[in-house]
Amino acid sequence: MAKKLATVIVAALSLTGCQDTRVNNLEKRVDHLEQTVHQLEADRTKAADDDSARRAKLERCVTEANAAFERNMVSNATRQRNGSYSVPVPILSEMQRVKQGKIEECRLLYSK
Numbered sequence: 483m484a485k486k487l488a489t490v491i492v493a494a495l496s497l498t499g500c501q502d503t504r505v506n507n508l509e510k511r512v513d514h515l516e517q518t519v520h521q522l523e524a525d526r527t528k529a530a531d532d533d534s535a536r537r538a539k540l541e542r543c544v545t546e547a548n549a550a551f552e553r554n555m556v557s558n559a560t561r562q563r564n565g566s567y568s569v570p571v572p573i574l575s576e577m578q579r580v581k582q583g584k585i586e587e588c589r590l591l592y593s594k
């Protein structure tokens with residue numbers, strides 16, 4: 483009985499020593515993984531914020547291109563009685579070309 487008890491105690495002590503090392507290594511790995519997860523979440527949040535800001539800038543830029551077109555329309559057109567505008571075709575074509583150029587510039591600046 484005493485021999486059996488001694489064997490159990492030795493086995494328990496040897497397992498406890500091994501287990502402490504494994505637990506420490508496991509805790510280190512868990513800490514490292516938690517840090518990695520936090521960093522990935524921060525990176526994802528930053529990327530989403532950057533995408534949102536870029537999208538907002540793109541929308542503002544396109545809105546400004548449309549507003550500039552409307553200002554040109556009012557400046558270069560003759561307003562009709564029904565509220566529409568009459569613009570000579572060459573002038574309208576040029577205004578549309580300028581608007582498309584500005585929209586393309588917006589896309590180049592603010593699209594992925």
